[in-house]
Amino acid sequence: MEQQNGDIKKELHGDKKYLLRLYITGSAPRSLIAVNNITQICKNHLVDYELQIIDVYQKPNLAKEDQIIAIPTLVKVLPLPERRIIGDLSDVEKVLYSVELL
Amino acid sequence: MNYQDFSKKELVDEVRKVTRELEEARDLLQAIRKGEIDAVVVSRVHGEQIYVLDDANITYRKMIEEMNEGALSFNQAGSVLYCNKAFAGLIGYDVDQVISKPVIDFIDSGFHEFFRQILVQKFPGPVKKSIKLLDKTGKHIPVMISLNNILIAEMDVFLMTITDEREKLYIKKLALHQLALEKLTSKLRAAKDKAEKAVNELKEKNIDYTILNEEYIHINKILAKTNKELMLSKQKAERSDMLKSAFIANMSHEIRTPLNSILGYTKMLLDSIDDEEQRKHIDVVIHSGQHLLHLIDDIVDLSILESGEMKIVETQVDLNDLMCKFKNQFHAYAINRGKQHLDFRLQLPGNGNDGPVIYADEFRLQQVLNNLLSNALKFTEKGFIAFGYKIINSGKDLMFFIRDTGPGILEADRMIIFNRFEQGRRPSGSVVSGTGLGLAIAKGLTDLLGGKIWLESEVGEGSTFYFTIPLKMVKTPDVTKQVKEKRLKTGIPRLAGKKILLSEDDLFSREMMIYILKKTGAELIIAIDGRETLDKFKENNVDLVLLDLRLPEIDGYEVLKEIRSARPETIVIAQTAYAMLDDIRKFKEVGFDDYLLKPVGDSELFTVLHKYLG
Structure with a gap:
């Protein structure tokens, strides 16, 4: 299959510590809430981070590579190990735990 | 897999990894079961397929x-x-x-x-355009x-x-107004500067400049006045739309x-003339007058x-009653027009x-039927005019039809024919008479x-x-009303x-009404203002009052x-020259038994008299 979007680089731009990737479907309600929540969490708790928001409608291939099953899914790509959280990310503690900040 | 090949640390790591993956899988399943997700992504042969949950599109x-x-x-x-x-909402x-x-x-x-x-043609790609919509009332x-x-x-969707x-x-x-205002201001300012300069020059020459000073003050005044007028004219433009209705x-x-x-x-004159030639001339006057009246009604309606x-x-x-009435009426019209x-x-x-008894705005319904039938009659020289109605959409709607054997309507005219002032041409190319308002x-x-x-x-x-x-x-028709209307x-x-009290301030209208009413043999009592009407009403036991609405005094x-x-119990009929039909609909609400619209013709007056005194 053609991979227009190329492989997802598991590398950080510059020397940032965190690479987070949130998969959404357009502005579906839980996707919308998830975007809102993750931007808040990043702003309040992270310093060195890169947040990628990926709309699977626009880039379906990326979802395949990351083996995404349900939307919204947040993938903590870096630092390893990789972690993923499903849902609208309204449980801040849980998100922070998975991102290993707690 | 042979676990003996792993070191203890590797084993612990492996167990942790598997545990985490299991946790994530559990979380995923829970999230799906609880419906905390918007969509599921499935890998298929042709690529990724996204299955969206029912309510995921609600935001869009x-x-x-x-x-x-x-x-x-x-x-x-x-x-x-x-x-x-x-x-x-916009329309x-x-x-x-x-x-x-x-x-x-x-x-x-x-x-x-x-x-x-x-x-019809291939869509050229995204396009933007300024157009005009037509709202419910026909406004652009x-x-x-x-x-x-x-x-x-x-499916091709636009x-x-x-x-x-x-x-x-x-x-x-507004910006144009503003611009005009600014232009004028700068012009006047230039004039002011020029005047000031002239004053200064004169001052230097030691000339009395009081007069020029006055001139200068005068110019300033004009400036202020023009500014004010411009503002007023802007406000006027805004009000003009409202005034249009009132003006009409x-x-x-x-x-x-x-x-x-x-x-x-003219009708009175007609009764007193025997000469055939002269009668024809008078007929033309009456016909033209009536045409003018129709035109006014149409414009007001529109x-x-x-x-x-x-x-x-x-x-x-x-x-069915209504339709029969129309048949008789138009049969008579046709005979009148030599058809x-x-x-x-x-x-x-x-x-x-x-036939069904329905709830409808009888007056407006009649108007539509009347306009369409008049149209058919106007264009049809031979053959027939068939009309009637059908109940369609399993009882939800009534569909009326008016079919004629006239010349037909050119395809290009079929769209414009319902527009204001626009008329179709006869297929023969000849021009059509009338105002072009009826179908609109x-x-x-x-x-x-x-x-x-x-x-x-x-x-x-x-x-x-x-x-x-x-x-x-109507589930239970009101029978009495129909019987009354039928007779x-x-x-x-x-x-x-019978005693009829005629209340009318306008001399000409009064004379005319007296002339018509005298034919009935009823006893007439005349009043020329509101006060006199009430006095005479109290003195006489009248059966019916023909009451003008715009009366002096009261x-x-x-x-x-x-x-x-x-x-x-006295029957009171309003008579008025108000052509705003909306006003007329109010008459019955305020308590008039009926109304007559000026100019009152013999037949309208007689119909009302038959109805209430016959």
Whole structure:
């Protein structure tokens, strides 16, 4: 299959510590809430981070590579190990735990 | 896998990894079961397929439904598939009144060709255009549209957003005013500078400059005055639309009053002349006067329709009765116009006996039928005019039809024929007489009544006009009213022994009414103002009062109140030159038994007298 979007680089731009990737479907309600929540969490708790928001409608291939099953899914790509959280990310503690900040 | 190959640390790590993956898998399943997700992504042969949960699209829907910008989609046939509230609101409809209708129903006819092109030919790609919409009342709304075309489930769908440009045009207009104001100000400022310079020069030359100073003050005053006038003219422009309606109402009153006298006296003259040649001339005068009257009525109707102020008043209507009335009436008209050979066919559903009794605005319904039948009669020289109604949409709507064997309507004219002042041509090419308002009014009225109007035509064969109204059946018809209406008689009523009080301030109208009323043999009591009307009413035991509304001293409405409180059973008929039909509908509400519209003709007056005194 053609991979227009190329492989997802598991590398950080510059020397940032965190690479987070949130998969959404357009502005579906839980996707919308998830975007809102993750931007808040990043702003309040992270310093060195890169947040990628990926709309699977626009880039379906990326979802395949990351083996995404349900939307919204947040993938903590870096630092390893990789972690993923499903849902609208309204449980801040849980998100922070998975991102290993707690 | 052989676990003995792993070191203890590796084993622990491996167990941790598997545990985490299991946790994530559990979380995923839980999230799916709880419905905390929007979509599921599935790998398929052709790529990734995204399955969206039912309510995941709600945000899009809400966004489009609630956004303050019109949105509309239609199919290749031009039927509206979807429209949002903002669009429906812009043109004064409910959303469900727009969906499934042809999109061009809501667009000014000047842009129909553009839409036809887009629908028929290959779509050239996204396009923006300034067009005009047509709102429920027939008013034009300038908008900017943006059109795109996409495939949804292999269906060609046109997407359109609609931006209201009234505000923008208004701001543009204001900006122009502003610009004019600034230009003028700078001009005057230059003049002021020049004057000041001149004053200074004169000062240097030691000349008395008081006069020039006065001139300078004068210029300043003019400047202030012009500024004020400009502001006023801007406000005036804004008010002019409102004033239009009032102006038309007033004009129609002013035209009707003298016409009243012209028509009345001419008819009186006709009775006293035996010479055939002279009678013909007078007939022409009467005919022209009546034509003028129709024209005024039409213009007034159209202006009320346009202002959106026309109200619907529903009463019980016996449909077959109404249709029979029309048949007789138009048969008589045809004979009048020398078309007695025309065959009028009334086609009623069933045996034509037990027609439905419905709730409808009888007056407006009659107007539409009248306009369409008049139109058919005007164009049909031979053959027949068939009309009637059918119940369609499993009892939801009434569809009326008027079929003629006239010359037919050219295809190019079929769209414009319902526009104001526009008329079709006869297929022979000859020009058509009339004002071109009848069909526009018919369209405006059917819209108002919640129906549609359209036509089918074959050049050389004839035309059929159709219109619908929602069918509202009456469960228990009010029988007494119908019986009363059915016994309408014509001819001069014999009213010897009856007392009629005629209240009229205008000399000409009064003389004319006396002339007509004398034929009935009733005893006449005359009053020329409100006070006298009340006095004479108290002195005499009158059966019927013909009451003018614009009376000196005490106006007609006050007089009515006094009459009603003194002897409520007395029949009071309003007579007025107010042509604003909306006013007239109010008469019955305030307590008049009936009304006569000036100029009052013999037949209208006799019909009313038959009805109440016969």
